[in-house]
Amino acid sequence: MTDNHRIIDPWNANLYDNKHAFVSALGSNLIELLAPQKDESILDLGCGTGDLAEKISDLGASVTGVDQSENMITSARNKYPNIQFFVQDALRLDYKQEFDAVFSNATLHWVKPPKQALMGIFNGLKHGGRFVAEFGGKGNVKTITDEIILGIKRNGFEYDMEHFPWYYPSIGEYTGLMEETGFEVVFAQLFERLTILEGENGLRNWIEMFGSSLFEGISETVTQQIITDVEQRLKGTLFNQETNSWTADYKRIRVMGMKK
Numbered sequence: 001m002t003d004n005h006r007i008i009d010p011w012n013a014n015l016y017d018n019k020h021a022f023v024s025a026l027g028s029n030l031i032e033l034l035a036p037q038k039d040e041s042i043l044d045l046g047c048g049t050g051d052l053a054e055k056i057s058d059l060g061a062s063v064t065g066v067d068q069s070e071n072m073i074t075s076a077r078n079k080y081p082n083i084q085f086f087v088q089d090a091l092r093l094d095y096k097q098e099f100d101a102v103f104s105n106a107t108l109h110w111v112k113p114p115k116q117a118l119m120g121i122f123n124g125l126k127h128g129g130r131f132v133a134e135f136g137g138k139g140n141v142k143t144i145t146d147e148i149i150l151g152i153k154r155n156g157f158e159y160d161m162e163h164f165p166w167y168y169p170s171i172g173e174y175t176g177l178m179e180e181t182g183f184e185v186v187f188a189q190l191f192e193r194l195t196i197l198e199g200e201n202g203l204r205n206w207i208e209m210f211g212s213s214l215f216e217g218i219s220e221t222v223t224q225q226i227i228t229d230v231e232q233r234l235k236g237t238l239f240n241q242e243t244n245s246w247t248a249d250y251k252r253i254r255v256m257g258m259k260k
């Protein structure tokens with residue numbers, strides 16, 4: 001199912017795999033928390049190009065991967081033809097007690113309202129099933145996004161935080177929503193995960209890949225000026241000349257909830 005409001009698919013699967021492979025690499029040990037068992041039926045929500053779905057499948061589970069991006073799903077199907085992948089919006093999940101587990105890495109910070117996604121996840125789980133997720137938590141990439149928003153304002157534009165594209169909850173907020181939805185929360189953690197963005201253009205590539213919606217209504221020329229300005233302002237703190245790389249101040253929230 002696609003989101004009818006989104007006409008253009010902004011996700012570039014090749015760029016994602018070549019320059020942002022850390023997204024799935026860092027999700028690998030989330031799979032240890034999931035602890036997939038042989039023949040379990042597992043939904044990978046926001047599967048991207050399918051790398052973690054394949055790792056879960058290799059452990060013997062039967063995996064269904066879904067992602068809102070057609071580009072990602074096309075790439076996932078090409079890479080892993082033995083796994084079922086579908087285009088589907090996390091806000092419109094309509095599974096009914098089908099999965100032993102729902103797994104999600106680096107996706108739910110894109111999904112608002114969060115409670116709607118949680119309800120779809122909860123309904124899709126069998127009784128006794130588990131939900132294991134990791135995504136951007138409170139304070140995630142704040143150094144970068146604060147600087148971008150300041151740059152937007154410095155150029156004479158307003159920035160309404162209502163349009164901020166991401167949801168970065170605290171543990172208290174998200175586990176509260178999980179409990180309201182019906183989950184028993186058995187694990188929650190908020191932690192820093194400084195993330196290397198390689199090369200002199202690492203920060204620019206990251207902003208262009210993930211943050212383009214911050215610049216809605218702003219011309220390409222001004223957008224590029226703002227990004228250059230952000231690079232200059234953050235170079236002293238986030239760029240390491242010796243390793244020729246940027247460090248992004250990622251913060252992750254990791255949760256596990258049970259459906260009784």
Ligand code: BEZ
Nearest residue numbers: 106135136140141210250
């Ligand atoms: C993240 O994984 O935390 C993230 C990725 C892209 C944009 C914002 C956050």
